[in-house]
Amino acid sequence: MYNGRLSQGQTQTREIGEMTSQQAVRIKEFEGEVRRRGENAEIGWEESSNAETRGVLFGAFAGVTLMVYPNGLISIPAVRSYHPPKYPTPVIAAASSKQLWAGQKRRDDANPEKAKERRGGHLHPIVDTNLKCRSADCPCHNQGPGDLQKRARGGRNTNPNRCS
Ligand SMILES: [Zn+2]
Numbered sequence: 001m002y003n004g005r006l007s008q009g010q011t012q013t014r015e016i017g018e019m020t021s022q023q024a025v026r027i028k029e030f031e032g033e034v035r036r037r038g039e040n041a042e043i044g045w046e047e048s049s050n051a052e053t054r055g056v057l058f059g060a061f062a063g064v065t066l067m068v069y070p071n072g073l074i075s076i077p078a079v080r081s082y083h084p085p086k087y088p089t090p091v092i093a094a095a096s097s098k099q100l101w102a103g104q105k106r107r108d109d110a111n112p113e114k115a116k117e118r119r120g121g122h123l124h125p126i127v128d129t130n131l132k133c134r135s136a137d138c139p140c141h142n143q144g145p146g147d148l149q150k151r152a153r154g155g156r157n158t159n160p161n162r163c164s
Contacts, residue, residue, distance in 0.1 A: 018047060022072030022160065023057055026091065030074060033095040034061075050129035052145060053152075062098040064125040067152065069160070076154035078133060079104055080121030083155060087163050093155060101125045112137075120151055127152065 019027075027045065034041035043059035043066070057068040067075045074090045076082070079100045087093040093100060108115035108123065115123060116139055124135035131148040132140045140151055150156075157164050 019045075019057060019068075020055075020070045020072070023068045023070060026068055026072040026074050026160070027057075029091045030066075030094055033091055037095060039095075048129040052131055052148065053129050056129075058129055060126065061094070064097040064101045065127040066094050066097060067127075071160050073153075073157060073160040075152060075157065076100060077127040077131070077152040078122040078125045079154045080118055081155055083163055087155070089161065090155070090157055090163055093163060119147070120156060121154070122151070 031041035043061055045057045045059040045068070048054060048056045048058055053067070055070045059066050059068075064079075065077055067077055069075065074094045076094060076097045079093075079097065081104075082093040082096075082100055087096065087100075104121060105125075116137065122133035122135065122140055123138035124133040127133045131145075131152050132138075140148060143151065155163055
């Protein structure tokens with residue numbers, strides 16, 4: 001079970017056939033983008049068995065949770081906003097998740113009350129398979145499944161190939 005504590009380089013035993021082909025292709029793209037930047041792309045992806053997120057792969061990249069949905073959409077559930085032209089695809093954004101999280105945290109820390117009112121993103125970079133994060137102050141802890149699903153769509157993306 002994913003607990004958000006997987007370190008980079010830690011490998012998990014998983015059959016490639018367990019994930020969908022869209023997930024496998026997306027992870028390859030993500031790894032290519034991260035390696036192109038000279039960083040370590042090894043993530044211990046784990047498939048969620050939680051009813052809320054069954055079949056979604058969860059991993060932690062540089063301390064920030066990434067999710068890969070069965071249709072190949074890669075998401076940074078904690079980050080509420082990333083758009084073209086700087087972030088044309090969810091893969092580019094995912095490879096930048098550390099910087100995206102740092103920027104959001106700076107803005108949220110400067111205005112914590114406003115941050116709590118926002119419907120997207122989270123107040124902690126690690127989001128568990130129940131779609132709740134590790135900050136007790138985050139509004140996700142008082143939300144139902146529908147709102148949590150929307151909140152998990154980093155950048156409000158639905159298209160696996162293009163940021164909105
Ligand atoms: Zn949260």
